[in-house]
Amino acid sequence: MQIETPPTEKRYDKPTGERRGLTIVHTGDGKGKSTAAFGLALRAHGRSKAVKIFQFMKVPSARFGEHRMFEQIGLPIEGLGDGFSWKSQDLEHSAQLARDGWDKARAAILSGDYFMVVLDEITYPLIYGWLPLEGVLDTLRQRPKEVHVVLTGRRCPPEIIELADTVTEMKLIKHAFQAGIPAQRGIED
Numbered sequence: 001m002q003i004e005t006p007p008t009e010k011r012y013d014k015p016t017g018e019r020r021g022l023t024i025v026h027t028g029d030g031k032g033k034s035t036a037a038f039g040l041a042l043r044a045h046g047r048s049k050a051v052k053i054f055q056f057m058k059v060p061s062a063r064f065g066e067h068r069m070f071e072q073i074g075l076p077i078e079g080l081g082d083g084f085s086w087k088s089q090d091l092e093h094s095a096q097l098a099r100d101g102w103d104k105a106r107a108a109i110l111s112g113d114y115f116m117v118v119l120d121e122i123t124y125p126l127i128y129g130w131l132p133l134e135g136v137l138d139t140l141r142q143r144p145k146e147v148h149v150v151l152t153g154r155r156c157p158p159e160i161i162e163l164a165d166t167v168t169e170m171k172l173i174k175h176a177f178q179a180g181i182p183a184q185r186g187i188e189d
Contacts (some may be wrong), residue, residue, distance in 0.1 A: 021147040022165040023140050027123065027156035030170030037118045037150045038066055044148075045075045047117035047168035053077040054105045056098055056153075057084055057121040065186055080104070084124075098125035102135070123153025126160075133157055 026033040026041070041051045053070070056064070058079035070077045080101025081094060085168060088094045102125070110119050125131045140149060140163055161167050177183065 021143065021149070023160075023163060024148065025149045025156050025161060025164045025167040026150070026152045026170065027154060027161070027167065028169035028171055029154060030172040032170045033152040033173060034066075034120050036168065036170075037120055037152050040148075040150055041075060041116060041118050044089055044116045045073065050113060051075055051118070052108050052114050052115045053120060054101060054108070054122075055079045055081070055117040055120040055178040056101055056125050057081045059083055073106050078104070081125075095125070095128070095130035098128075101125075102131050106135075106139050109143045109147055109149060112147060114147060115165040116150065119148045119152070121149075121153045122151050123156050126153075126157055127155055133159060136160070137163060 024037075026036045038053070041053055044051050053076065055077065059082055060079040062079045067077055067079075081097050082088055105117065105119055105122075108114055122131075122136070125137065126133055128172070137159055140160070143149060151164075156167075
């Protein structure tokens with residue numbers, strides 16, 4: 001580790017642009033994409049902003065840690081899918097759930113009723129061809145000026161990355177699962 005001297009002067013000028021809704025992407029192979037999006041949702045909810053979370057791969061009856069906590073604090077989260085593709089009994093049904101879920105998410109974004117809409121794991125229905133990319137891009141472009149949209153998932157399409165205001169790529173360096181340690185409640189769910 002290298003020791004650094006703390007900065008004594010501000011290293012940036014104050015931005016002069018207008019405040020507006022942002023498109024934020026958390027992608028990559030590392031852990032933390034959904035966790036980062038949920039952190040933003042909690043931050044906005046803590047400021048009494050209206051937030052809606054859509055989870056494209058989770059089932060509507062999911063009861064993971066985030067669902068339990070969000071229910072306690074009144075932050076709406078909705079599972080739209082039937083689990084990851086390897087758990088699906090019918091991939092066409094999974095695709096239809098994604099399309100139906102997108103209709104709900106799109107309506108929430110365009111309504112202007114929410115300060116923030118989180119589209120958790122939306123990249124999967126996109127890269128599986130279940131959702132048309134152009135429809136998602138059009139919605140992001142047409143959304144009301146004040147609406148923030150947060151998208152998560154691996155392999156985010158480059159067209160969304162190009163459109164986004166802020167993109168973070170989570171890089172996998174090391175994961176306990178690779179060492180044979182199973183997922184643990186409260187960490188992975």
